[in-house]
Amino acid sequence: MSTRRILVVDDEPGIRQALGQLLEYEGYEVQTAGDGMSGIAAYEAFAPHLVFLDVKMAGIDGLEVLTRLRAFDPNAVVVMISGHATIQTAVEATQLGAYDILEKPLDTDRVLLLLRNALTQSDLSQENSRLRETIESRYEIVGQSYVIRALLERIDKVAATPSRVLITGENGTGKELVARAMHRGSPLARKPFVEVNCAAIPSELIESELFGHMKGSFTGAVADRPGKFEQADGGTLFLDEIGDMALSAQAKVLRVLQDGVVTRIGGNKPVQVQVRVIAATNKDLEREIAEGRFREDLYYRLNVVPIEVPPLRERREDIEPLVVYFLQQFAQRDGLPRRGISNEALTRLSELEWAGNVRELRNTVERLVILASGPNIAVSDVDRLVGKRVVESGGLGSLTECRTFEEFKDAAERAFLLAKLRAFDWNVSETARALEMPRSNLYKKIERYALARESTPT
Numbered sequence: 001m002s003t004r005r006i007l008v009v010d011d012e013p014g015i016r017q018a019l020g021q022l023l024e025y026e027g028y029e030v031q032t033a034g035d036g037m038s039g040i041a042a043y044e045a046f047a048p049h050l051v052f053l054d055v056k057m058a059g060i061d062g063l064e065v066l067t068r069l070r071a072f073d074p075n076a077v078v079v080m081i082s083g084h085a086t087i088q089t090a091v092e093a094t095q096l097g098a099y100d101i102l103e104k105p106l107d108t109d110r111v112l113l114l115l116r117n118a119l120t121q122s123d124l125s126q127e128n129s130r131l132r133e134t135i136e137s138r139y140e141i142v143g144q145s146y147v148i149r150a151l152l153e154r155i156d157k158v159a160a161t162p163s164r165v166l167i168t169g170e171n172g173t174g175k176e177l178v179a180r181a182m183h184r185g186s187p188l189a190r191k192p193f194v195e196v197n198c199a200a201i202p203s204e205l206i207e208s209e210l211f212g213h214m215k216g217s218f219t220g221a222v223a224d225r226p227g228k229f230e231q232a233d234g235g236t237l238f239l240d241e242i243g244d245m246a247l248s249a250q251a252k253v254l255r256v257l258q259d260g261v262v263t264r265i266g267g268n269k270p271v272q273v274q275v276r277v278i279a280a281t282n283k284d285l286e287r288e289i290a291e292g293r294f295r296e297d298l299y300y301r302l303n304v305v306p307i308e309v310p311p312l313r314e315r316r317e318d319i320e321p322l323v324v325y326f327l328q329q330f331a332q333r334d335g336l337p338r339r340g341i342s343n344e345a346l347t348r349l350s351e352l353e354w355a356g357n358v359r360e361l362r363n364t365v366e367r368l369v370i371l372a373s374g375p376n377i378a379v380s381d382v383d384r385l386v387g388k389r390v391v392e393s394g395g396l397g398s399l400t401e402c403r404t405f406e407e408f409k410d411a412a413e414r415a416f417l418l419a420k421l422r423a424f425d426w427n428v429s430e431t432a433r434a435l436e437m438p439r440s441n442l443y444k445k446i447e448r449y450a451l452a453r454e455s456t457p458t
Contacts, residue, residue, distance in 0.1 A: 004119060007048035008032045009039030009065065010081060011057040015104070019052060022108060023115075036060035040068055043076070050118055052102075055082040055089060063096060070097040077122050079114060081106070141177050142325045143318035147310040151178070158305050159185030164257075166242075166302045167280040169309030170423055172359030175280040176240060178309055182278055183236040191235030196228050198249075199241035206249045208265055211256075217266020229262045233273045242302065243283035243294060254298045277302065284434070312357045313419070319350045322358065326365040336369045344379040352386065355422040414449040417442075426453045 006028045008019050016032040023030045031046050033039040036059050043051065051069065055062040062080060069076045080093045080101040090101045099118050102111065141152060158165060159182045167175045176195070183193045201209050208218075212227030228237060239245070245253070256262050257277065261270045279302045288294035312319065323346060331338040354360050364386055372381045424430040428446070432439040445451075 003027065003029045004050070005029045005031070005046060005048040006115075007039065007042055007046055007051045009034075009036065009042075009051060009057075009062070010054040011035055012054070015054070015081070015106070019106065019111070022111065026112065036062070036065040039065055040072075043069055044072065049077065049122065050099075050115065051076065051078045053078050053080055053098075055080055055093070055101075063092060066093065066096050066098055075122075075125070077118050079118060140325075141174065141181055142322050143315055144321065145315035145318045147315050148318060151307070151309065152181075154307060155181050156185060158182065158307070160187070161305075162276055164276070164302055164304040165278045165307055166285075166299075166305070167278065167307045167309060168285075169280075169282065170311050170357055171282050172357035173309040173311055174358050175282075175309050176238070178307060179236075179238045179240075179278045179280060183238075183276075186236070186276070188235050188276060192232050193236050193238065194228050194232035195238045195240060197240045199244035203246040203249070206246055207252060210249065211252060211262050212264040212267075214264050214266035217264075221266065224264070227262065227264065229256060229273050229275055230271060232275045234275075236276045236278060239277060239279040241281060242279040243281035243285055243288055247293070247295065250295045250298050254295060254301060257298075257301045287434070312354045312361065316350060319354075319361065320346050322361055323349055323365055326362050327369065330366060330369050336366070337375075339369055339372060340376040341368075342376055342378050345377050345382050348379050348382045349386075353422075410449075413445070414451070417445055417449065418451055421446075421451065421453075 006023050008016050008023075008030065009032070010016050010019075011034055013034070016034065020030045020032050031042055031048070033042045036057055039051070039053065042048075053062045053065060053069075057065075062082075066078055066080070069078060074097075076097070078098050080089075080098045081104060082089060082101060083104040093101050099121075100114055102114065141148065143149075155178060165179075165182060167178050169175050179195075180193065183189060196209060198206065208221075208225075208227065210227045210229060212225050212230055213221045215221055215224050239253075256273070260273060262273055263270050285294050285299050285303075289296045289299060323341065327339060327341065330336040349361075349364075356363075367385055368377050368381055371385055372378070374381075420431050420435060421428070424434065428442055429439055432442045435442070
């Protein structure tokens with residue numbers, strides 16, 4: 001670790017000399033200043049790790065200097081020195097952001113102990129900030145397309161409000177990223193962000209997961225356990241894949257949203273909670289309501305502000321910046337080989353069909369980083385490791401190349417049906433229901449256009 005820099009600001013030459021000698025003996029790099037204005041100038045030029053600052057000085061006093069230092073650098077670590085410290089002075093200094101206050105005459109052991117503690121706390125604070133930035137970078141929304149800029153603008157508008165949000169979009173589009181961005185931009189950013197994947201929890205356990213349970217309330221309940229609503233109290237609860245939640249749990253979630261109170265399974269003591277709920281789904285909830293699988297009253301409680309996350313095919317110009325972003329992330333965070341990528345390879349990736357959206361693209365880039373044959377990813381690597389899944393009659397370019405209007409209609413219908421079948425993972429019944437088309441008609445069109453599920457590249 002490099003030498004720590006300490007600034008001493010005091011109008012008594014004896015204090016400056018004695019404290020400076022002590023700190024230099026302990027291995028610190030020290031600068032001193034004899035008045036407030038000189039101290040402020042020294043801070044800006046010297047960038048110390050910690051400041052010892054006298055309260056009473058000619059000109060501007062220490063509290064005013066402290067105010068200006070904290071305005072210049074909100075992370076400034078300042079220890080006040082006072083010849084006649086009072087409780088009022090200590091309280092005021094603390095409110096202005098001072099780490100602590102020392103009384104004259106200074107005790108050597110107390111100075112060194114406080115200095116070590118203050119620097120340790122400062123190190124921890126900086127490390128927490130660094131980790132927070134690393135975590136947040138993992139959940140960054142990348143892209144410059146019109147639809148992504150519109151999405152980010154909507155997130156900014158809604159984040160500052162306490163309104164509930166329903167995020168919709170296909171699998172892999174980044175609904176969780178939107179929820180985290182919403183939390184990060186809200187007044188609750190420093191509060192908990194708790195995620196529940198409703199599709200990943202068995203229906204018999206979802207209520208325990210959400211509302212908690214008391215010891216002995218069911219087999220396996222070996223201790224009292226708070227649910228996700230309690231864990232998220234004061235912050236944000238993200239209910240991912242809300243469309244897969246059991247109807248019994250939906251009824252209880254509705255009551256919590258109405259009353260702000262949860263009761264653990266097996267308990268009889270209501271617990272007040274204040275939680276902002278953000279929900280997400282890849283399902284058409286209005287259709288789920290019509291078919292009796294989702295509560296209409298819960299839908300209207302959740303869908304205060306709807307946000308739709310666009311699929312990757314609607315922002316194809318974002319594929320190249322996403323690829324570059326993933327390459328950087330894999331090298332910096334995951335320790336994978338640092339690789340470049342050729343323009344031809346980027347173009348080829350931009351031409352491919354990404355039914356799994358951003359998640360599939362990310363997994364593909366990771367595969368290329370691990371298995372590419374050279375330091376730079378080449379178009380041959382893409383063809384070998386990903387396959388030549390070029391968009392089939394799906395882009396405007398291919399459609400406008402049609403010679404006749406009938407040929408255009410056939411190509412457009414083929415592309416539309418292929419995209420819908422992929423969206424429903426080639427479940428013909430679900431696709432036909434979504435298209436409001438008899439299943440027999442869909443089978444005929446699949447046969448007519450020779451539509452077939454692509455094999456997964458190995």
